[in-house]
Amino acid sequence: MIKKNTKQKLKSFLTRLIKKTKICTLYILLKAYRDYKRLNQLIPKKEKPVKFETIVFTATFFLNSTKTQNKFLLESPHNFFQNSLFCDLKYAEITDEGSTSQEDLAVLCKTLLNTYSSIQELSLITNCIQEHFVIEQRINEIRKVCAEHNIFFSAMVSLDGVRSMHDTAKSWKNNFQPIVSVVKYCIKEKINIAFVCSISKVNIWEIDELLAFAKENNYYGRFRISEFIKCLHNDGCQDIIHRFSEEEKYHLILFFYKLIFTYEKNEIHQLVYYNIINMLNGGERIIGCSYHSNGIMLNYNGEIAYCAPESKIIDNAVRDGVVKNYQKNTEEKERILETCCVNCIDDYHAKITSKEKQLHLKRAFWKKYIRLNSTIPFGFHKRVPAKSNGSKRIFITGWYGTETVGDKAILGGIIYELKEKYEKDIEIIITSLYPIITARTIKELNIKAKIIDAYSEEFVAYAKASEIVIMGGGPLMDLEELALPLCAFKLAKSANNKTVIYGSGLGPLTKSKYIDTAKEILKLANEIKLRDEKSVKIARDWAGEKKEIICTGDPAKKYLKVLKFDNPNKENILRCFLRDWTSEYAKNMSKDEFLEQKTRFEISLSNFIKQKASELKVEMIILESMHNFVIGNDDRDFAHYFIKKYFMNSLIPIIYNKKLSTVDSIVLSMKQSVHNIVMRFHSVLFADTLETEYTAIDYTLGGKIENYLIDNNKLTNMIRINDLIDNYYY
Ligand code: SF4
Numbered sequence: 001m002i003k004k005n006t007k008q009k010l011k012s013f014l015t016r017l018i019k020k021t022k023i024c025t026l027y028i029l030l031k032a033y034r035d036y037k038r039l040n041q042l043i044p045k046k047e048k049p050v051k052f053e054t055i056v057f058t059a060t061f062f063l064n065s066t067k068t069q070n071k072f073l074l075e076s077p078h079n080f081f082q083n084s085l086f087c088d089l090k091y092a093e094i095t096d097e098g099s100t101s102q103e104d105l106a107v108l109c110k111t112l113l114n115t116y117s118s119i120q121e122l123s124l125i126t127n128c129i130q131e132h133f134v135i136e137q138r139i140n141e142i143r144k145v146c147a148e149h150n151i152f153f154s155a156m157v158s159l160d161g162v163r164s165m166h167d168t169a170k171s172w173k174n175n176f177q178p179i180v181s182v183v184k185y186c187i188k189e190k191i192n193i194a195f196v197c198s199i200s201k202v203n204i205w206e207i208d209e210l211l212a213f214a215k216e217n218n219y220y221g222r223f224r225i226s227e228f229i230k231c232l233h234n235d236g237c238q239d240i241i242h243r244f245s246e247e248e249k250y251h252l253i254l255f256f257y258k259l260i261f262t263y264e265k266n267e268i269h270q271l272v273y274y275n276i277i278n279m280l281n282g283g284e285r286i287i288g289c290s291y292h293s294n295g296i297m298l299n300y301n302g303e304i305a306y307c308a309p310e311s312k313i314i315d316n317a318v319r320d321g322v323v324k325n326y327q328k329n330t331e332e333k334e335r336i337l338e339t340c341c342v343n344c345i346d347d348y349h350a351k352i353t354s355k356e357k358q359l360h361l362k363r364a365f366w367k368k369y370i371r372l373n374s375t376i377p378f379g380f381h382k383r384v385p386a387k388s389n390g391s392k393r394i395f396i397t398g399w400y401g402t403e404t405v406g407d408k409a410i411l412g413g414i415i416y417e418l419k420e421k422y423e424k425d426i427e428i429i430i431t432s433l434y435p436i437i438t439a440r441t442i443k444e445l446n447i448k449a450k451i452i453d454a455y456s457e458e459f460v461a462y463a464k465a466s467e468i469v470i471m472g473g474g475p476l477m478d479l480e481e482l483a484l485p486l487c488a489f490k491l492a493k494s495a496n497n498k499t500v501i502y503g504s505g506l507g508p509l510t511k512s513k514y515i516d517t518a519k520e521i522l523k524l525a526n527e528i529k530l531r532d533e534k535s536v537k538i539a540r541d542w543a544g545e546k547k548e549i550i551c552t553g554d555p556a557k558k559y560l561k562v563l564k565f566d567n568p569n570k571e572n573i574l575r576c577f578l579r580d581w582t583s584e585y586a587k588n589m590s591k592d593e594f595l596e597q598k599t600r601f602e603i604s605l606s607n608f609i610k611q612k613a614s615e616l617k618v619e620m621i622i623l624e625s626m627h628n629f630v631i632g633n634d635d636r637d638f639a640h641y642f643i644k645k646y647f648m649n650s651l652i653p654i655i656y657n658k659k660l661s662t663v664d665s666i667v668l669s670m671k672q673s674v675h676n677i678v679m680r681f682h683s684v685l686f687a688d689t690l691e692t693e694y695t696a697i698d699y700t701l702g703g704k705i706e707n708y709l710i711d712n713n714k715l716t717n718m719i720r721i722n723d724l725i726d727n728y729y730y
Contacts, residue, residue: 051088053294056308058095059105088294089116096126106141113149122151125196127158129172132181139182143191154192157182159221161203162213169203183219195221204248205658207255211263212640222269223259224347225252225276227309249280250440251628251660256280257434258630271356272349281436284342286359288350292337295348296326306333307348310340366455370487372480372517381491384457386465391427394418395466397488398474398504399481401433401454403441404627406556406682409663410473412445413555414502416562429462431484437629444662454484463491468498471525473555475505475535475704476518478584486517489524500527503555505704506535510587522547531555532707554708556682560667560689568672574618575673576609577626577666577683580638581699581721601721604728605697606646608719609677611728612695613652616674621647623656624669626680635680670694681705688714695719 092112096105105124113119124142128135139155146153157179160169166176179195186193195214199207207223214221244252256273264270275287291297291307298304304326305311314329369376396414403411411430418426428449432438435451442449452458463469469492471485489499501521509515522528522543529552530536536551543549581601583594613621623643625635639656647654657669666686670676676687676694681704687694688708696718698705709715 051294052086052296053088053090054093054290054296055086055089055091056093056095056295056297058297058299058308059108086116087118089119091121092119092123094122094124096124103138105138106145109142110145113145113151119149119151121154122146123154123156125156125158126182127170127175128178128182129175130178132178132185135178135182136185139186139191140189143189152192154194155182155186156222157193157195158198159195159210160197160199161206162209165203165206165209169198169200193220195219197221197223198226199223199252200226201243201248204244204251208258208634208636208658209640211255211258212637215263222264222347223256223273225280225345227344227346244280247660253277253280253436254628254630254634254660258634261630268349268351271352272347276345276347277436279343279345281439285344286353286356288353289341289344289346289348290350291348292341292350306336309344309346310336363453363455366453366457366459370455370459371483372486372513374483378487378490381460381464381494384460384464386495387458387461388465389427392422392425393427393429393462393466393468394422395429395431395463395469395488395492396472397431397454397463397470397484398472399433399479399484400430400438400441400472401435402629402631403437404632404680404682405661405663405666406626406680406685407473408441408445409556409559409682409686410503410554411441412447412563412663413557413559414470414472415445415447415449416559417555429466431459431488433481434629434631444664454481459488460491463488464495464497466492466497468500470500470502471504471521472502473504473531475507476501476521477506477508478511478514482514482517482521485521486524489521493524498527499525500529501525502527502529503531503552504535505531505707506538508584508587508700508703519543532704532711534707534710551711553711554685556685557689559663560686563663563667565664565667565671565690568668570674571672572617572619573673574609574613574616574621574675574677575669576621576623576677576679577635577670577687578605578623578638578642578677578679578697579626579635579699580633582633585700585703597721597725600725600729602642602646603730604724606642607728607730608724610647610650610652612675612677618652618674621650621652621654622669623654624666625657625661626666626683628660681708684708688712688717697721697724 092109094105094109109122113122122142124139126135126139143153158170159176159179160166161176163176166179167173183193183195185191197203197207197210203210210221211223213219256277260270260273264273271287275285278284278286289295289307291311295307296304297306297308297311299313302316303313304315305313312332314332315326368374369380396411398407400407400411415428418428428447430438430442430449430451431454432451433454435453438451442451452462469488471488476482476485485501492499506518509518519542522539525547528539528543528547528549530539530549531552531554533551536549539549540547581598583589583591586594586597589597609621623635623639625639627633627635636656636658643654643656659665666683667690670683670687670690670692674693676683676692677697678684678687678694679697679699681700684694684696684705685708687696694717696705696709696714698718698720700706701721706715706718709718
C-alpha cells in the first residue's frame with residue numbers, strides 16, 4: 001500500500017514537473033540521462049588518493065645530466081618511481097629535446113615498462129636534431145621494446161613549418177629534411193607517426209602552407225599555440241609567444257576551424273581546437289586537462305611537478321627517493337587550478353567535460369527546432385518569452401557567420417540604409433552561424449550590433465520581439481539554412497511584425513524542397529527587394545502580380561558608393577580574385593564530366609592570366625582572396641594550389657596574399673592594379689563599382705554574374721567558361 005502511494009506521488013510529481021518544464025529542458029535532461037552512463041565513464045572523478053595514469057617525462061637534458069643520476073634512473077627505477085601513486089600508470093610520454101641520440105633512451109623505456117606492467121601506451125616526441133638515421137634507429141629500438149611488452153607505440157616529431165620556415169621558427173639549420181625523412185621512414189615501417197606544430201608569431205602566417213603540405217603528403221599532425229613551458233625553460237620567449245595581434249588571433253581562429261572541418265578527425269582533438277578558438281576569442285578554458293586528476297610531470301633530474309606549463313617543482317624523486325610531497329603540497333596545485341588553468345591554452349586534455357557536453361546539447365536542440373521539416377512543433381516558440389526592451393529593434397538573418405568580403409559589404413549597405421531611414425535610433429540584432437566570424441565583421445565595418453547564435457533560444461526570443469525581421473543579402477538557394485529566414489519570418493508573423501527580403505537574389509534553386517521553401521519565404525514577406533532583374537522575374541512568377549517585388553540592386557554596391565576611398569597610386573600589377581569552381585553551379589553535368597571540365601577550365605584560366613599579364617607587361621601577378629573562412633572555401637587555399645599546379649615556371653613572378661581580407665583591403669588592392677581578373681561574384685561587383693579595368697569570369701554559367709553584368713550593361717567584360725576553354729585550352 002505504502003509502495004503504491006509512493007508510486008502515485010512520484011507519478012503526479014513527474015507529471016507536474018513535465019507540464020511546467022520547457023520542452024527544451026526536457027530534451028536536454030533526456031539526452032543527458034541517456035548519456036549518463038557514458039559520461040560517467042568519460043568524465044574523470046576526483047580520486048583520493050591520486051593514482052597517476054599519465055606521466056610526461058621530459059628527457060630534454062638527459063644527455064647532460066650527471067652519470068649518477070642516469071645510473072639511478074636506469075638501474076633503480078623502483079627508487080625513482082617508488083610510490084603507490086605510480087602503480088596505475090597507463091600512458092607514458094617521453095618528450096625529447098635533443099636526447100634521441102642517447103642510446104640509453106631505449107633502455108629507459110624498457111626499464112619503465114618492466115617496472116610498470118600497467119602501462120598500455122608509450123609515445124616519444126622528438127625534435128630530430130641529429131642525423132635522421134640516428135633518430136630512425138632510436139625510434140626503431142623503442143618500437144621493438146614496446147612490441148616485446150605488447151605496448152602501443154607512437155612517435156611525434158616537432159615540425160613548425162615547411163622548409164626554411166621550420167628552421168627559422170626553431171632557430172636551427174637544416175632540420176627540416178631530417179624530420180621529413182623520419183616521417184617517411186615511420187610511414188614506410190608502419191610506425192604511428194604524427195607531427196606537432198607550435199604556432200608563434202614567427203610562423204603564424206605560414207601555418208596554412210604547412211597544413212597544405214601535410215594534406216598533399218598525407219601526413220597527420222597537430223597544431224598548438226606556443227606556450228610558456230616552465231620545464232622547457234622558455235619563459236624568456238615572451239616576444240614571440242602570447243603576443244598575437246587581433247588580426248593574428250582572428251587568423252588563428254579561422255585556421256583552427258579549418259583543422260576541425262578539413263583535417264582533424266579525432267573528436268577529442270576537435271574539442272581541443274574548439275577550446276583554442278574559444279580562448280583566442282577571449283574566453284576561458286573549457287576543456288579538462290590530464291594533469292587535473294591523473295597526470296604528473298617528471299624531468300631529467302628526477303624533479304616532479306603538477307603540470308609542465310605552470311607548476312613549480314614540488315619534489316625530487318632522485319633526491320628523496322619517494323614522491324612524498326605530491327599530495328601534501330596542495331597549495332601549489334590549488335594555485336594552478338585557481339589562477340592558471342582558466343587561461344591555459346595548452347593542448348593537454350582529458351575526456352569531454354559535462355560543461356562542453358551541455359553546450360553541444362543546447363545547440364543541438366535549437367538546430368533541431370530551426371530546420372526544414374522540423375519534428376519539434378513550431379508552436380514550441382510560445383514557451384520562449386519575447387525579448388523586448390522598448391527600443392525599435394531590427395532583426396537581420398541570413399548566412400552570416402560564413403560571410404565573404406562581399407557579404408560584409410552587403411551588411412554594411414543594409415545597415416547604412418536602415419540607419420538613414422530610422423535616423424540611427426535603432427537596435428540591430430544579427431544572427432550568425434558562427435558568431436565569432438560575424439563579431440569580427442561588425443568590428444571591421446564599425447557597426448554597433450548584437451550578434452546572436454543562429455541556433456539558440458535568443459533567435460526565437462529576438463525574432464518575436466523585433467519590429468522588422470529582415471532576410472539580408474545572400475541568395476535564397478539550395479541550402480538547408482533556408483530554415484533560418486523561414487523560421488524567423490514565421491516568428492515575426494506570429495507577433496504581427498514586419499518581414500522584408502532585402503537585397504537577396506534567387507538561385508541556384510534546383511530541388512523542389514528548396515524551391516517550395518523559397519516560395520514560402522516570399523509569401524511570408526511584406527516587402528521584397530531583390531538584387532537583380534532575373535530574380536525579380538522569377539519571384540513575380542511565383543508570388544503572382546499582387547505582391548510588390550522590386551529590384552533595388554545589391555546593397556554592397558550602395559555601400560561602396562557611400563564610402564569615401566582614397567585613390568592610391570597605380571602599381572604595375574595584375575590582380576586576380578579567383579575561387580575554387582564548385583559543382584553546385586554545374587548541376588547538369590555528371591561528377592566525372594564536371595571534374596574533366598574543371599581541369600580544362602583551370603588550365604585555360606591559367607593560360608589566360610599568363611597571356612594577360614604578358615600583354616599588360618606587368619611586373620607581378622597577385623592572387624587576392626575575397627573569402628578566408630573554410631566554410632565557403634578559403635580563397636587562399638585555392639591560390640596556393642593554383643600557383644603550385646600551373647605557375648611553377650611562370651616568367652612573370654606570381655604570389656598570393658596570405659593576409660586576411662576586408663572591404664577596405666580589397667578596395668585598395670583593386671584600385672592599385674592595372675587590371676583585375678575577377679571571379680568571386682562580389683569581386684565582379686567591386687571591380688565594376690570602383691570603375692577599375694577588369695575581366696569577369698562567369699563560373700555561374702549564366703547565373704548571378706551574367707545577371708549583374710546585364711543589369712549594369714557591362715556584358716562585354718565577361719568571359720564564359722566555354723569561351724575561355726575554346727580559346728585558351730592548350
Ligand atoms: S595550467 Fe594548463 S597544463 Fe597545467 S593543469 Fe592547468 S590546464 Fe593543465
